[in-house]
Amino acid sequence: MQRLPDKQSPFASLRRDTPGDLVFKALLALCCVLVLLLTLYPIYFVVIASVSSPDLVSTGQVWLFPRDLSWFGYEQILADDRIWNGYRNTLLYAVAGTALNLLVTMPAAFTLSRREFRPRRVLMFFFAFTMFFSGGLIPMYLLLRDLNLLDNWLVFILPSAVNVFNLIIARSFFEHSLPEELHEAASIDGANYFQFFLKIALPLSMPILSVIGLYYLVQHWNDFFTGLVFVRDYSLQPLQIVLRDILISNQAFSGGAGGAGGAGAGSYAQQYADQIKYGVIVVSTLPVIVLYPFLQRYFEKGVMIGAVKG
Amino acid sequence: MTSAATARTAGGLAPRRAPGPVHRLKRHFRRYWQLWVMVAPAVAFVAVFAYVPMYGLQLAFREFDFAAGITGGDWVGLKYFQQFFDSPQFWTLLRNTVVISVSTLAAGFIAPIALALMVNQVLGRRRKKFLQTATYLPHFISIVVIVGMLQVFLSPTSGLITRVAGLFGVDDANFLGSASAFVPVYVLSEVWQHAGWNSIIYLAALSSVDPQLYEAAKIDGAGRFSIIRHVDVPALVPTMIVLLILNMGNVLNTGFEKIFLMQNPLNLGVSEVIATYVYKIGILSNQFSYATAIGLFNTLINFAFLVVANQIAKRVSNTSLW
Numbered sequence: 304m305q306r307l308p309d310k311q312s313p314f315a316s317l318r319r320d321t322p323g324d325l326v327f328k329a330l331l332a333l334c335c336v337l338v339l340l341l342t343l344y345p346i347y348f349v350v351i352a353s354v355s356s357p358d359l360v361s362t363g364q365v366w367l368f369p370r371d372l373s374w375f376g377y378e379q380i381l382a383d384d385r386i387w388n389g390y391r392n393t394l395l396y397a398v399a400g401t402a403l404n405l406l407v408t409m410p411a412a413f414t415l416s417r418r419e420f421r422p423r424r425v426l427m428f429f430f431a432f433t434m435f436f437s438g439g440l441i442p443m444y445l446l447l448r449d450l451n452l453l454d455n456w457l458v459f460i461l462p463s464a465v466n467v468f469n470l471i472i473a474r475s476f477f478e479h480s481l482p483e484e485l486h487e488a489a490s491i492d493g494a495n496y497f498q499f500f501l502k503i504a505l506p507l508s509m510p511i512l513s514v515i516g517l518y519y520l521v522q523h524w525n526d527f528f529t530g531l532v533f534v535r536d537y538s539l540q541p542l543q544i545v546l547r548d549i550l551i552s553n554q555a556f557s558g559g560a561g562g563a564g565g566a567g568a569g570s571y572a573q574q575y576a577d578q579i580k581y582g583v584i585v586v587s588t589l590p591v592i593v594l595y596p597f598l599q600r601y602f603e604k605g606v607m608i609g610a611v612k613g
Numbered sequence: 614m615t616s617a618a619t620a621r622t623a624g625g626l627a628p629r630r631a632p633g634p635v636h637r638l639k640r641h642f643r644r645y646w647q648l649w650v651m652v653a654p655a656v657a658f659v660a661v662f663a664y665v666p667m668y669g670l671q672l673a674f675r676e677f678d679f680a681a682g683i684t685g686g687d688w689v690g691l692k693y694f695q696q697f698f699d700s701p702q703f704w705t706l707l708r709n710t711v712v713i714s715v716s717t718l719a720a721g722f723i724a725p726i727a728l729a730l731m732v733n734q735v736l737g738r739r740r741k742k743f744l745q746t747a748t749y750l751p752h753f754i755s756i757v758v759i760v761g762m763l764q765v766f767l768s769p770t771s772g773l774i775t776r777v778a779g780l781f782g783v784d785d786a787n788f789l790g791s792a793s794a795f796v797p798v799y800v801l802s803e804v805w806q807h808a809g810w811n812s813i814i815y816l817a818a819l820s821s822v823d824p825q826l827y828e829a830a831k832i833d834g835a836g837r838f839s840i841i842r843h844v845d846v847p848a849l850v851p852t853m854i855v856l857l858i859l860n861m862g863n864v865l866n867t868g869f870e871k872i873f874l875m876q877n878p879l880n881l882g883v884s885e886v887i888a889t890y891v892y893k894i895g896i897l898s899n900q901f902s903y904a905t906a907i908g909l910f911n912t913l914i915n916f917a918f919l920v921v922a923n924q925i926a927k928r929v930s931n932t933s934l935w
Binding site: 348362497525547599 | 641645647649651652655656658659663665667668669672683728732735746748750753756757758760762764766768771773776805810813814836837862869870873888891892895896901904905908911912915916
């Protein structure tokens with residue numbers, strides 16, 4: 304039978320909707336709308352709240368559209384050095400980190416995908432074991448201390464150089480999408496492994512390179528743990544630590560607003576602090592959200608490839 | 614470890630003329646040195662940043678000695694484990710950890726399945742795609758921002774969710790400051806953030822169901838719900854088992870970062886878990902040996918659960934990780 308793009312369509316075309324079908328469809332539509340609302344509305348609300356008058360937001364008068372546009376929050380954010388310093392640090396760590404990640408992960412994944420390479424099983428175990436067992440926080444801390452990586456920007460990129468999950472995804476990709484004939488043909492032409500990898504395998508694996516590149520990039524962008532545990536020097540801290548201080552620890556802004564940690568609920572300062580928070584959420588999450596529609600098919604592809612049991 | 618292992622696998626080749634092991638090793642490296650060069654950096658990074666800390670676990674059985682380093686302190690056996698089991702926090706930490714992780718695992722296991730079954734019913738590729746894409750958007754928001762959003766949405770009187778709850782007759786709810794709300798808030802926000810992402814894999818499994826099965830079921834007079842039950846759900850079982858086993862290895866793993874960020878003096882009674890306690894004892898108060906012992910206890914329990922779950926799955930369904 305010819306495969307139809309949607310599996311439900313065969314019966315839809317076979318006969319008319321019964322009352323039961325109608326009820327089912329109505330329930331389904333209701334559930335879908337509910338799920339969409341629950342997922343997207345909070346994000347939408349953050350965006351409109353960040354540009355509406357704080358008074359109206361805090362008294363619940365902003366629901367669907369921004370009201371009484373106010374850029375107070377963004378003005379405060381623009382004037383705050385910490386956020387931009389954090390932004391710059393995070394950009395640096397994310398770009399340098401992802402470059403190192405790919406440089407280390409892709410060749411290793413290639414080696415692990417070569418069937419004629421006997422030690423690959425042992426090596427696979429060597430990598431996979433670390434997914435289920437680890438030394439834990441303190442031995443890691445002491446190791447990084449001994450390596451002089453505490454309070455050192457390299458701590459943001461070196462320990463996370465290899466993500467075993469991404470390594471396995473890339474390996475599965477090489478295994479399933481590089482035909483053996485390709486390697487045979489290349490070796491008949493006298494290509495060695497380096498040449499085969501660089502000239503044939505890598506150009507063919509741009510999809511997977513983008514997928515795991517994105518995974519690594521998001522991982523670096525959202526990394527909070529490293530800064531929290533291993534870094535004291537505030538000038539090195541990434542965006543996420545700065546966000547924590549503003550969003551959760553309620554640290555005061557340079558303009559004096561925002562420091563409403565202990566203030567009574569509904570107080571004047573609280574409203575302005577909240578508006579700054581909405582703005583900070585938008586500013587920090589914007590890169591991911593803006594790129595998202597363009598990148599989402601890559602993200603999904605990664606899950607699919609990773610799901611292939613190898 | 615690697616070189617010994619190499620020798621062993623190379624020995625498994627059993628060649629015709631059986632040259633000496635040294636000779637075979639030489640031949641192996643002559644043929645494959647480039648592959649070794651490509652995998653070497655990854656091996657080195659994992660060896661240093663994953664296996665050296667594992668070696669450092671012996672600190673759990675030693676007295677930490679600042680001058681002698683990780684492995685130089687006096688051997689004290691199980692002293693620190695005993696200290697942990699005897700400490701008044703032990704049962705509280707264990708209970709909190711298990712409650713948070715088990716409820717997260719349960720909700721986080723069911724929600725993506727339900728979502729996938731629902732999205733799969735939607736007619737039309739584009740609508741389906743949109744629904745799917747929209748639901749996994751929150752997966753990429755950072756934990757700090759998620760907790761920040763929780764704080765503004767749940768803030769007493771002015772928060773969005775607090776006001777919505779007010780419409781339903783829950784007045785002046787303080788979700789952030791109450792111990793009983795901590796676990797539900799944590800679990801629901803986890804589901805909100807990750808259900809869409811985790812449903813991708815189930816949707817892929819559903820899209821590979823043979824359309825003839827649906828038609829056959831339809832001809833047999835099956836209604837929509839019984840098609841879901843008898844065709845869709847069975848198609849998901851292998852994926853469910855693999856994910857369930859993987860999750861079992863995380864029974865005592867709670868999201869350290871999120872819990873840590875959500876902690877406040879009012880909810881500490883239910884929100885202090887092993888991971889946050891290790892951080893506080895180890896990093897903040899420098900009791901390295903004690904914190905290592907607690908961390909090792911956590912890791913071992915997880916590992917045991919993973920192995921047991923894998924064995925059970927192997928027996929029951931022939932689906933397993935190894």
